[in-house]
Amino acid sequence: MRAFWPIYKRELFAFFVTPLAWVLICVFLLVQGMHFYLLVDHFSNMGEVASDQTPVQAFFGNTVLLYLVLFLLVPAMTMRLFAEERRSGTIESLMTAPVSSAAVVLAKYASALTTYIAMWAPTALYLVILARTGDLDWHVAGASYLGVLLVGGGYLSLGLLTSAVTKSQFLALVLSAMVILILFILGIAEFVTAEGTMAHDICSYVSVWAQMNDFASGIVDLRRVAFGVTLIVLPLFVTTRAVDAWRWG
């Protein structure tokens, strides 16, 4: 694990030294800013109509914008992690240094996760704005960010895995976008399958939509957390095995 720190630092450096990182963060903040503006505008025009929804809940849970942004940005963040090193051959110098596969995988993942958190960090200002104009339930906000972390963390983990199985960044991008889309559609299938059937249960369990709705309502369900953590840990484990397997390719 000694190799974790240098690789983590280098990955962050490599990402932020290219325009890609800044473009992604700009696009993300632009879209989220618009999203927030539209929501607040909507809620303030509702007047006296009572609603059980709050802007925070809507922002994190009830619109498709959150998923759309993650679907578009996360694969672009993870695509280069392994594919680029394998294409350019630098993986050879990396893996012949005394480093463990687990350290390499974890360092690369941690760098992507750090970028992801940095991307979300400015959105905390939205909460500050809301808190100044009205009451804000900080528990709901905290749960929402936990949800965002779990869902994004899972997506990043899947993205890292797809980057490790191909030498082409583009293929990694397409593959991880597909996996994320399939996961999302599977979740949506909760609404079309009949209640009580096995398919319905599975779909509702893996539904990212339902997960974010729960978190955005301030409900931290351990089953949801367990699913989120599984979505992070399992792909990471498979990625480590994939990195070991290159040796035999």
Place this chain on the structure above:
Amino acid sequence: MVLVEHLVKRYGARLAVDDLSFEVAKGEVVGFLGPNGAGKSTTMRILAGFLGMTSGKVTVSGHDVTGDSYAARACIGYMPEAVPLYPEMRVAEYLTFRAELKGVARRERRASVDLSMEKANVVDVANVVIGALSKGYRQRVGLADALVAKPPLLVLDEPTAGLDPNQIVEVRDLIKALGREHTVLLSTHILSEVEASCTRVVVIDRGKLVAEGGVGDIRRMRRAPAIDVTVRGAETAVTAAMKKIEGIATVKRLDAVAGENDVATYRCAWTKKLPDADIAKATEELVAALVTGGHAVREVRAAGGSLEDVFRDLTRGANDAAEARPS
């Protein structure tokens, strides 16, 4: 230092390394020689822990490269053939990253990086982004990377590939200097390079060992099979004079010198297995005979027998043997 025993590597159906065994003792500079595609890079990658082997056993400083890969890798400074570097980093940044990755302690890191840059002669580009460097500099940054953690063993895969003649000389001198502190295993397909910098040679072809020995042994195999003599005179007279010398088997007239019809080059092939001393004597006699015969001698030069010829003989011999064997 390095012990390779019965190493076999298969890529699917293709056999890349076939029952290869050799040894590199501490303090040696060993040239790993073979034509392109002979299995040099594959063997070195297995040594460096990048590739797995199909069967066999490879130990580096007593550490098995599969069983104790971590410890084995810590003993090796490996420079891959393509010298892959991160193009977005500056040279000093990159070397500091590599030093940290290889476990050089924080307080020694700065000194290690400076020393390796000095040894590899890249101090003047320390703050240049690697992507902007020329091939020669990239190669030397790769060398500095291999050196940075002061490993006892250096494994260099074609360290002079793609360099211009001046740079080749520089890198050779560098390797010679490194040989005083490190054990070095370097691969190449250029024989003169081995002669210039190595103490011992391991020759492989098609994944098999074809020859092994000191550089002197290889040099001894370099006996010229003929000499070329450029001489003025009528063809029949010259040929007759040449054939009289003991030790010359055949005489063949090559091209006439342009613009001078009576000056031509003749190739005199020695009889097989003529000892070196006799070749020297016969050469003296030949020149004396030509001059006393009234033929002006312009040039005498050994023909063939370059290291490349030796190499071709060695590797071709292995192929013939392989083909002759019933399969």
